[in-house]
Amino acid sequence: FPSFFLKPSTAHNMSNPNGPVPPPSPPPFVFKQIDASEVCLTISDPVDKKALEQATVIVNGIKDADDRSKALLDVAKKFGDMTADMETYIVPKHDLKAAYDGLPQEHRTALDRIHGRVSTFAKAQRNAITDMQIPIPGGFAGHKVTPCSTAGCYAPGGRYPLPSSVIMTCVTARAAGCETVVCSSPRPAPITLAAAYISGCDIFIRVGGAQAIAAMAYGIPSPSADIPTVPPADVIVGPGNKWVTAAKSMVSGMCGIDMLAGPSEVLVICDDTADAEVVAADLIAQAEHDVVARPILVSSSQAMVDDIKEASKRRLESLPEPNRTTALTAFSTGFSVCCPSVSACVAVSDQIAPEHLEIQTRDATSVGDSCKNYGGLFVGKDAAEVLGDYGAGPNHTLPTGGTGKYTGGLSVFSFLGIRTWMRVDDRAASQVMVEDSTVMARLEGLEGHARAAECRMVGGGPQAKKQKC
Numbered sequence: 324f325p326s327f328f329l330k331p332s333t334a335h336n337m338s339n340p341n342g343p344v345p346p347p348s349p350p351p352f353v354f355k356q357i358d359a360s361e362v363c364l365t366i367s368d369p370v371d372k373k374a375l376e377q378a379t380v381i382v383n384g385i386k387d388a389d390d391r392s393k394a395l396l397d398v399a400k401k402f403g404d405m406t407a408d409m410e411t412y413i414v415p416k417h418d419l420k421a422a423y424d425g426l427p428q429e430h431r432t433a434l435d436r437i438h439g440r441v442s443t444f445a446k447a448q449r450n451a452i453t454d455m456q457i458p459i460p461g462g463f464a465g466h467k468v469t470p471c472s473t474a475g476c477y478a479p480g481g482r483y484p485l486p487s488s489v490i491m492t493c494v495t496a497r498a499a500g501c502e503t504v505v506c507s508s509p510r511p512a513p514i515t516l517a518a519a520y521i522s523g524c525d526i527f528i529r530v531g532g533a534q535a536i537a538a539m540a541y542g543i544p545s546p547s548a549d550i551p552t553v554p555p556a557d558v559i560v561g562p563g564n565k566w567v568t569a570a571k572s573m574v575s576g577m578c579g580i581d582m583l584a585g586p587s588e589v590l591v592i593c594d595d596t597a598d599a600e601v602v603a604a605d606l607i608a609q610a611e612h613d614v615v616a617r618p619i620l621v622s623s624s625q626a627m628v629d630d631i632k633e634a635s636k637r638r639l640e641s642l643p644e645p646n647r648t649t650a651l652t653a654f655s656t657g658f659s660v661c662c663p664s665v666s667a668c669v670a671v672s673d674q675i676a677p678e679h680l681e682i683q684t685r686d687a688t689s690v691g692d693s694c695k696n697y698g699g700l701f702v703g704k705d706a707a708e709v710l711g712d713y714g715a716g717p718n719h720t721l722p723t724g725g726t727g728k729y730t731g732g733l734s735v736f737s738f739l740g741i742r743t744w745m746r747v748d749d750r751a752a753s754q755v756m757v758e759d760s761t762v763m764a765r766l767e768g769l770e771g772h773a774r775a776a777e778c779r780m781v782g783g784g785p786q787a788k789k790q791k792c
Contacts, residue, residue: 349648352636353655354618356628359662359671369585369724370572371565378533378569385537392546398534404509405529411550412538414516414527422516430514434486437714438521441490444716445498449735461753464745470500471579471738475539475556476524477563478508478515480531482645486518491718491733492561493522499738503554507535526551532563536570540578560733562720581733585724586615586656589708590677590697592668592690593631595624597683601704602627603634605681608709610653611646618657619677621668623684625661632659669693676727679708698727751781 381398388394392412399405399412423431456465476492479485489506496504506524508515509531519527528538542555559571560581571580589609591602606618622628639650662668665684672680676696683704684690691702698721701708712719720733747753757779764772778792 350651356659369583374565375569378566381533382537386541391543399530419516419520422513423520440716441494445495460756461749462747466743471557473503473554473556474501475559476506477561480509484512484515486514489518497523499735533566533570540574587612588617588677589679590619591681593622593683599630599634602631610650614652616653620659621671623665676725678721678723696728698722
């Protein structure tokens, strides 16, 4: 939603008697090239120690407060989530609808279409897993798929509004079947509120940071009849800053979380058929996220690496501020690698397990199929990662920092529990299972287990008769 972004302020410090202070010069363009042997995966702790210390004070202050509602209100105003004159942290549902109704038609249409695609994909995911049962000796066993009751969805609200994060989290929770969807975001812009409305949000909290995570994890009792209770969430999802990540690490166990996200990443695998301008544009799109974002290029062509580096440098010169400085800083944290073959490129990518993986090569589908570790895969020149950001269908909340080696991104499965069950209808037919359980229990030294199994024997075992089962 580029047109939804709020333009950053261009005002400078006017208290200087010599006139406005000029903005700092952007850093030089640096995009180092390293050898494939230098690539190593270090799955680092995404929780910043200092942020954790600060988040601990905030979370415990709300959790342990006699009046959690007042504690949340005080902290939200202290950190600028709300203005001093605001009386409640809840945005009423009618304000969400008013925000949606007040959007320009172009923006409403974009929201509607994006919501539709994300919802369709999430519902298809939900339908991909169903209840099942199989016969067992004397009865049946199976599983049931059930949603959690309350979902807590966080959407960042920093320099720019992020309505796409509201849609990705709330729509997915709603498609999973959650009864209550709570969304939290600081200083919400009208487009953020509109996204919450169309996504089916039940309760919207205009609070951010660690205080938002505390509110959703522990719940906030209603302070008055006109302000709803915020129920404790069963699962909290959504990206955020280092204080959000630290707070999520604290409440994990009290409730479920989707992941502890680190800096965003994109890795592009390309060969000599790629378009250097397109690849450069995609690297820049990722780099402008944050100064610690990582643009990574892995190619089988040194000439292509050189062309993409030159195109990136040139394209960055025309990027507006503060995006330009942010992206230039991020490029210095990224790197490029030239490999002898596309298969070697895939091996490097699998070692890194990037959050976003683009394939821009000959036979991109086959190359993509050979990749094992990533958060989200974007196959072919026209499958831009940015299209995934803004609602092609799959979720854009993805694992970072190499965690794509063992987990996937946010999905309806994040809100679902798969609960197993068994039932014995025919005791006589179940005897082989009873006998096996008795033998195994005694092998493991668990006599109480063995005797409990013997209570189900037809005619009872020796111990069962003594116990009068």
